Amino acid sequence: MAVKVLILEDNPVARGFLCRVVRESFSDVSSITEAGDLEAVRRLLGHAAGQRAAATPDPFQLILVDLELPDGSGLELLSELANYPATRIVTTLYSDDEHLFPALQCGADGYLLKEDRFEVLVEELQKIVRGQPPLSPAIARRLLTHFRTGDGFPSASALHTGSGVSSAAVAAAPAAPVAPMDHERLTPRESEVLTYLSKGFTIKEIANLMGIKWFTVNDHIKSIYKKLNVSSRAEAAVLASKQGLV
Incomplete structure (x- = not known):
């Protein structure tokens, strides 16, 4: 199965x-669909504003999402994609907290700055295959600074004040994780992926071992994290070991 990509960007030059x-970044891209506003993307995905795709x-x-659009905010689409099986990457010019943290809370799997060099963006996108979140260097430094200084993760509602971002989009952000689900609810495929993860294999290596696409492995990992209520490979490996899953 070849990879389909959707790019939401209102600037034609930036889209190109x-x-x-x-x-x-990827050798297995079958098609790239371009859209210039939220309405066009919703038509492509078959849902209305405020509904889940x-x-x-x-x-x-793979879906690349700009934040500032002619007919709204990319945060709205991120929230609407909560149940959609795609890797969602923000591509924007904004590196400030008022855009970064709400985007991550609305479900972004990565955050890239369009002002970065071509080679840097390619390198960051390729991290998806290795199971790493694609983050522009400036964004990674900003996140480290926040947690090292003890600021923690600002709430979307607090960051929204005065930011000009749709309050409906922020309100629709995923709620805090609930209690972890029983590990027995992992599918056989998910259990197999978790075993490989615990042994240190990369997403690309797991895909080769299982004979599936790396994007499919990535989907399994997202489901595993959600069911086990963890947010990293290390947490998943530790929990799997404690509960005898691997």
């Missing part, structure tokens, strides 16, 4: 640039 970045028989596996 991101298309080149995607094609350079549902998976289709042939879904997009």
